[in-house]
Amino acid sequence: MTKIAELNEIDEIADGDLIYVRDVSDPAKPDKKAPSSKVRPAGARIxxxxxxxxxxxxxxxxxxxxxxxxxxxxxxxxxxxxxxxxxxxxxxxxxxxxxxxxxxxxxxxxxxxxxxxxxxxxxxxxxxxxxx
CATH class of the missing domain: 2.60.40 (Immunoglobulin-like)
Incomplete structure (x- = not known):
């Protein structure tokens, strides 16, 4: 399992970046990724x-x-x-x-x-x- 403290921090999110997610609903495989587009609601513009x-x-x-x-x-x-x-x-x-x-x-x-x-x-x- 990846430890959050060991991950490098970035200055800002760019197009195509993936976000690390620890999925607590799946204890067997909690390490997941999500595209930055899922972080904001549908239709929202940055x-x-x-x-x-x-x-x-x-x-x-x-x-x-x-x-x-x-x-x-x-x-x-x-x-x-x-x-x-x-x-x-x-x-x-x-x-x-x-x-x-x-x-x-x-x-x-x-x-x-x-x-x-x-x-x-x-x-x-x-x-x-x-x-x-």
Missing amino acids: TNHFRFAGNVAIAALAAGVEVDATVTVTGAVIRHASFDIQPPASIAVLSTRVSANDTLSIRFRNLHASSAYAGGNVAYVALVSRSV
Whole structure:
């Protein structure tokens, strides 16, 4: 029989993890396992939020030109990520999207009519929300 004190503790339950159960109704074989989905009632959803902060490199932009930049955000999948940034003056964020798992793509545009943007790193915050 497995002793609870000898088991390692985990930080959080992930998809596919199994829970050890000591089934007192079966004294001959009390060691059992249960998927984490049986721990919560049917229909219940568990939502995890992950916040990422970092810098995104914006390439040099001529006046009126657009450029895409990508950042790695672990856990980002389609429809589960939001992005916040305070762009430099005359630079607009046209769109953000999850272009591949764990990757956000951000499209920037230089709105200035005649001046180029020299490029640089800009701080951002990304939020990933996942429900199981």
